[in-house]
Amino acid sequence: MNLSPSAPAARLSSPKSPPSLALLCDPQGMIVEVLRNDLDLPAAPGRLFSRLVDVASQFKALAFLEELRSQAAAFDWELNLVAAPENAERVLTLHFSGGRWQEEGTRLLLVGAVSNDAARDLLADLLRIHNEQTNQLRDLRKTAAQTGPQMALYDEISRLNNELIAAQRQLARKNAELERLNQLKNQFLGMAAHDLRNPLAAIGAYSELLQDEDLGLSPAERSEFLRDIFRLSRFMNNLVDDLLSVTAIEAGQLQLQLAEVDLTHLVQRNIARHRLLAAHKEIDILLQVGAEDGVSRLPPLWLDAAKIEQVLDNLVSNAVKFSPPRAQVQVRLSAERDAALLAVQDQGPGISPAEIERLFQPFGRGSARGTGGERSTGLGLVIAKRIVEGHQGRIWLTSEAGAGAIFFVSLPLTGTKASP
Known part of the structure; x- marks a missing residue:
């Protein structure tokens, strides 16, 4: 009886998904099989995945593979790929996600597309199809094997293994989202602090001038300083309001x-x-x-x-x-x-x-x-x-x-x- 999967890995792509790149690699990032390459990128078996990206993205590509190896899944990595070996200046930016692919040993599935959502969707489709084929293979093996108490234990171990793999992927997805939000928070705080510093300094300077009776400021000058303080205060209030709004929206909390x-x-x-x-x-x-x-x-x-x-x-x-x-x-x-x-x-x-x-x-x-x-x-x-x-x-x-x-x-x- 033939116990191999019912369809080759090359057919595990969805024709309805947008143009993308799907690779099956070994743990070191060596391409084992090209599952999909709608973008005509120079990907081929035997080539390192890190050699597909430009020089500036090579460190990120290695970090992406390391996260994939250690956490069983990785999401939302933006990498610049060299579209043609003869022209290193022709670069295509893709968003990558990946998951661990279990067959005859550990394999890594890498999926790149023009958006994070497209990459995630294709990754989910490929893993779902692969899991279905794996379950079909297990059913064939069960049919070929003798029945007995061992089969019940085999079924329970298989179920627990599937749940563990799914939990690892979900945890990696949540960790990637938390890291993105943390980076967003740090970016916003840094920029907001920079934009608030100058108005606060100006308000402080105007306030000191208004308190200095020796300067002999005229009523018109005092009125002008107060208008500037009001204008700067309104700007800072608008900045804080906008910062709170955009932070909530970026965190997925836009409620209509x-x-x-x-x-x-x-x-x-x-x-x-x-x-x-x-x-x-x-x-x-x-x-x-x-x-x-x-x-x-x-x-x-x-x-x-x-x-x-x-x-x-x-x-x-x-x-x-x-x-x-x-x-x-x-x-x-x-x-x-x-x-x-x-x-x-x-x-x-x-x-x-x-x-x-x-x-x-x-x-x-x-x-x-x-x-x-x-x-x-x-x-x-x-x-x-x-x-x-x-x-x-x-x-x-x-x-x-x-x-x-x-x-x-x-x-x-x-x-x-x-x-x-």
Whole structure:
């Protein structure tokens, strides 16, 4: 009787998953078999996995293998792979996860994809299929063997072994998530401390000047110092609020209270409030809803009104912040196919392509500065992006240096009703 698995390892890939790389390696990282290679990377049996990555990622690749060997699973490792041996400058960034693969000895399964979720999903599919084949093999062996008390013991040991392997993988996944959150916490604390230091120093200096009666400050000068203290205090309060919001969101704690919302009314009310705030720079905020006559309205959407207003606050206040005095900010709301489309256009200095990539990252500020001395926490767009994506929507921008910027938000017209 043939007791080998019913399907070769090369067939253990899911055709529905996105382009990816799946390798079976020995404990030292030597490739034993290429299970999947949709990206045409130079992976082949007999080659070390660490030789697939660029020089800067080789240490991380070895650390990834070490975690996989010691913990039986590893998740969310970002590595840069050399796409072609003849061109070391052509690099492809992939996210890797892996698990221990038990056959005739220890093997390591390495899966890389363009996102962490895709890599995790493919890894889970491959391990599930492999486990199913392993169980089929055990059933064949049981059928071929003599029955007796040993079979009951064999079944119990097999069950316990499967539970132990599953527990090890789950523990490794939790450890990887805890490590990611710890790194995020340290990053945010370091950046927040840096951004709070200067305002605190300025408030301290202004306070000392106000207490020094020998300086003979005029009422106008005292009033100016107090306005600066108020402005800096408000900035620090906004920074702390944004920091708490983005930390909760990154930890997976974005909770949406969905309800039927008149988005047109919400935007109109928000713009009316911002017109008052923009008056000190003599900036006019123009709103167009649907048709040019401004009469057309969108159907009600299932949204978290408070969270969407937070997105609007960020986009409109940024437009006012970076536009020069006596400029115009244009806000347009319309229906585009199956989505509501919001566009906020400013007359600021514009954003270069290199800066666009980091604007939606924590503390990813651009080079532009507020035309009225306004400060930026560098977290508002990160929060806006997470909120929009939580509504199954999308946020993006178009801009050219010197020509202003347009931020777009697309929200599905058919939302999901909140759970009771």
